[in-house]
Amino acid sequence: MTELLIGPADRTVTITVQQRTRKTPADTFRILVPIDLPTVFRPVAPFPGITRVANQTAPWDHAGARRNPQFDDGSQADEHLTEYTDGHSFAYQLTNFTNVLSRLAAGIRGEFNVNPDGPGTLIRWTYEFKPLPGRRWILAGPFTPLWRRYMIAALARCVDVIEAGGEPPVGITTSTGSEQS
Incomplete structure (x- = not known):
């Protein structure tokens, strides 16, 4: 089991966003969990997009699964699935960034929750x-x-992919070389 990055005493910086979809929670979760990362994580200046995923533990549906997102600036990170509640939520940690985030944060805990609406x-x-010492103010x-x-x-x-039933809708393209292994 992966050691948790963030504990109760840590002073973290949290950012939350949310959006609605017309799909049911079951359909949303089924499509969201294995979603093609290069399709949805595109560059948004100043941040790179994901071009492919390497070393993925298949399937991506249990705590302990691992993979390495590869970014279009040549950097990468280690990702570990730390929690998985089928149909409702999953959490993951990102560590060992090889880009500028390595100078700002020890790592990140991400979490998706899917709720009836x-x-x-x-x-x-x-x-x-989880900021590195002296970097919290920047984050x-x-x-x-x-x-x-x-x-x-x-x-x-x-949400566009979820609404399209799991296939990238017209206008959303996957990058070439996208391989999940």
Whole structure:
């Protein structure tokens, strides 16, 4: 089991976004969990997009699964699925960034929650950054609105894919070389 990155005593920086879909929670979760990362995590300046995923433990549906997102700036990170509640939520940690995030945060805890919302679903996505010493002010200040914009764009693309039943809708393309191994 992966050791948890963030504990109760840590002073973190949390960013949460949410969006609704007309799909049921069951359909939303079924499509969201294995979603093609390069399809939805596109570049939003100043942040890179994901071009492919390497070393993925298949399937991506249990705590302990691992993979390495590869970014279009040549960097990568380690991702570990830490929690998985079928049909409702999953959480993951991102560590060992090889880009600028390695100088700002020890790592990130991400979490997706899928909740009933009338006939559809409310998706809530949270990123919790564990700042390196002396870097909290950067993450909590100028970094936050830029990262929130990145998350909003990625979640909107997730919803587009969910609404299309799991296939990228017209206008959303996957990058070439996208391989999940």
